[in-house]
Amino acid sequence: MSDLILLLAEHGGGRVRLPTWECLGFAQGLASQLKKHVVTVVLGKDIDSICAEIAAGQQQSVWKVSAPELESYNPDYFSAALGQIVQQARPYAFVFSHTYRTIDFAPKLAAALDIGFISDVIRCRVEDGRLLFLKSAFHDKLTAELSFCVGPPYLVSIQIGSFPADAAQRGGNAPVEDKFVDLSAVPNRRKMLQIVQALKNQVDLSKAEIIVAVGRGIGKRENLKIAEELAAVLGAEIGASRPLVDMEWLPRDRQIGSSGQTVAPRVYFAVGVSGAIQHIVGMKNAAFVVAINKDPNAPIFKIANYGIVGDLLEVVPALTEAVKQQRAQSA
Numbered sequence: 001m002s003d004l005i006l007l008l009a010e011h012g013g014g015r016v017r018l019p020t021w022e023c024l025g026f027a028q029g030l031a032s033q034l035k036k037h038v039v040t041v042v043l044g045k046d047i048d049s050i051c052a053e054i055a056a057g058q059q060q061s062v063w064k065v066s067a068p069e070l071e072s073y074n075p076d077y078f079s080a081a082l083g084q085i086v087q088q089a090r091p092y093a094f095v096f097s098h099t100y101r102t103i104d105f106a107p108k109l110a111a112a113l114d115i116g117f118i119s120d121v122i123r124c125r126v127e128d129g130r131l132l133f134l135k136s137a138f139h140d141k142l143t144a145e146l147s148f149c150v151g152p153p154y155l156v157s158i159q160i161g162s163f164p165a166d167a168a169q170r171g172g173n174a175p176v177e178d179k180f181v182d183l184s185a186v187p188n189r190r191k192m193l194q195i196v197q198a199l200k201n202q203v204d205l206s207k208a209e210i211i212v213a214v215g216r217g218i219g220k221r222e223n224l225k226i227a228e229e230l231a232a233v234l235g236a237e238i239g240a241s242r243p244l245v246d247m248e249w250l251p252r253d254r255q256i257g258s259s260g261q262t263v264a265p266r267v268y269f270a271v272g273v274s275g276a277i278q279h280i281v282g283m284k285n286a287a288f289v290v291a292i293n294k295d296p297n298a299p300i301f302k303i304a305n306y307g308i309v310g311d312l313l314e315v316v317p318a319l320t321e322a323v324k325q326q327r328a329q330s331a
């Protein structure tokens, strides 16, 4: 086993993605505690500019793994390429961002190497030289601490937004080293037909002063109108947690969170939103948070300034009525 901590760079559209720097901060922190070295691995084709961008931003090494098969994402090629890198480098750990791709290829990689994989890590600590990883369970109601029974290498994915990108020590001019993988024997079982670009946001929630964000607790599509009525009397924009958008109850440009918009309103109403970290990262800069949830242990209450424990179907219309009356009195 070497003393390397590898991390996989996330990139797309010719740019390095933010989670790369979050993972770098995490990997550097771990490396300094354990006296290891960090190497950023870049997979793809025509990735010189990506490697250069990463190399300019850090002091440690960058490995460029370029192959025609890696031009677009394919879990067979990705896991085979990373498997070969692990066999060559025998790293102490390999760190990934917890993205849809990682969820897709990392279990396959771990199974091929016959090692463990701990996913969606939000914190990590070292105890007697052993790595202990925290992750949330049951919609953030519980936190589980896990460690590996086998390894190194240790494969982990880091929840987006759990480690600040600013913590990464930047500045430097890391050497870029070519690493070669042979993917010719890997069967090509799927083909990228087309990349469909998501529609550009038509609603810019980042400028909204007040947001009424609706979560799965709303229950039925027809119930959205009670949140829309509250938004109307407050002059607020409607926002949503991801499940509502996935169910197509609200358009994608209303989604707030790690894969949606990032907002910083003066007041944020979280209506039937549990407060999963992927939602919180998109709204944690709200100046004032009012949470309405029937579960007193919902994580959203941890960051709420006002928490109302109750059925939103009763609370929201009552709030709308109270605002209307207030407006009528002051008119």
Ligand SMILES: Cc1cc2nc3c(=O)[nH]c(=O)nc-3n(C[C@H](O)[C@H](O)[C@H](O)COP(=O)(O)OP(=O)(O)OC[C@H]3O[C@@H](n4cnc5c(N)ncnc54)[C@H](O)[C@@H]3O)c2cc1C
Residues within 6 Å of the ligand: 098, 099, 100, 139, 214, 215, 216, 217, 218, 219, 240, 241, 242, 243, 244, 255, 256, 257, 258, 259, 260, 261, 271, 272, 273, 274, 275, 276, 277, 278, 279, 282, 292, 293, 294, 295, 298, 310, 311, 312, 313
């Ligand atoms: C890679 C990745 C990216 C993601 N990106 C995002 C993102 O950008 N944005 C996002 O929001 N999520 C995102 N998610 C999903 C996220 O993990 C959560 O699953 C999601 O935020 C949960 O949405 P929710 O709070 O609406 O639903 P739930 O977690 O189901 O919570 C519903 C809440 O409503 C409450 N409730 C139920 N009925 C009532 C009632 N009658 N009155 C009052 N309260 C009630 C419940 O107590 C519960 O707390 C992402 C996940 C992954 C893996």
